[in-house]
Amino acid sequence: MTQVKTAKFTVIKQHICQKIESGEWQQHAKVPSENELAEQFSVSRMTARRALQELTEQGLLIRSQGSGTFVATFKSQSSLLEIRNIADEIQERGHQHHAKQLTLKAVAVNEEITILLNLKSSETVYYSEVLHFENDQPIQLEQRYVNSVLVKNYLTQDFTKITPHEYLSSEAPLTEATHEIEAVLADKNICQLLNIETSSPCLQVKRRTWSSKGVVSLAILTSPGNKYRLGSHLIF
Amino acid sequence: MTQVKTAKFTVIKQHICQKIESGEWQQHAKVPSENELAEQFSVSRMTARRALQELTEQGLLIRSQGSGTFVATFKSQSSLLEIRNIADEIQERGHQHHAKQLTLKAVAVNEEITILLNLKSSETVYYSEVLHFENDQPIQLEQRYVNSVLVKNYLTQDFTKITPHEYLSSEAPLTEATHEIEAVLADKNICQLLNIETSSPCLQVKRRTWSSKGVVSLAILTSPGNKYRLGSHLIF
DNA sequence: CAAGCAAGCTTGTATATACAACTATTGACA
């Protein structure tokens, strides 16, 4: 007897999932109430509740106090793509990552960047350029504008040892991020750095990160389209 | 007195979040145990537990049976990008979406597609080509290979009325998806359809969707880089 | 001294109970 004991709430979850996947319970169908499930599976209401709760968090069910629990609309289920750190990503592939710091200075920036960083006037902003390598091949150029008010010691860091993202995470715990992903043609200088033709398409991710005190930084990550892809495996 | 009553577990969550955001509790720092929190806030252990549990689900904490609860590593917190239906996306922008069905037939496919769809031999596969328009401008070409075993009536659908994704969701509830995002140069035919130069970079999303019975379909979504971007606003 | 065991802490699962908050239905009354 080597069978693994399955938790009761898991059994109930599986039962409900099966009903939905088989199509027996259509969209918006009413799901048995906590009390009904409790009786049906001979468990307490709190156990049945947990099953419903977790499936609700996963987006399979919708609950409404007073009226009941229902199967969620499928089409509203959007899938999620995980955006990871380039360094982590490379290491997970079993490859070697190293970074080269090209620029690190305070700059005066144009209006667009000022707005994106949510600054008042044309305050100075810290700017860094780091080129990331995967097995000695250039794989991503990271251009980063940093809020000099929120991050004090940015200019004294060595970004060959710690990535800017890691440093910022430790300085000002990040709570939110917005991303924009585009396909672009990079300009001549960037193409030279990435060792590609000027006609090669590049994947460009613009990431703005926030801490509780405001916008921390704007990162522009440019990668050659023929060498790099964003990938993920995620649940609905 | 119009103050809103805050649930006790919410108060505890806020307290813990504040400690982490302020930096008082660093990465890997030990968080008070369920019993300690329960005593500190004069609540039952189950209530304190709920606070820890929910923060764990959000990725702020890590719990380990026997040893305790700890602040999660910030760098391992990856952010999530929501990938939505093109039709929903356009509608949310307040623009008008319509689709033109270019192709819909059974085809014999090459080995690559066979493998991606997890089929045995070179079975026939359904293939559709749908061009999506935003305000009468072509914005995305959707090429889709569909598992003919799992989806029977694919060839009789009208994809100007319902998108393939919506139809597949209703036929075989999707449970998982994998995505790959690349920047590419599209071939001449595709550029013509999208009304762009052949040198224009395109954003290409390859999406494989799964039901409980296997791979349902492989979609190749190609959009002009100068007109379309993937965007999102999401929590860590 | 080293190995191993036991105690005590932690989180995980489960139950029974109570009350609050919200919704939909039912029924009484005007």
Add this chain to the structure above:
DNA sequence: TGTCAATAGTTGTATATACAAGCTTGCTTG
């Protein structure tokens, strides 16, 4: 017939309790 109030059913919050399961520590014992 229309309106309002009571009621029953639902989910939400909270408590007290019990035992299971996993980790750490320290002590016992060989």
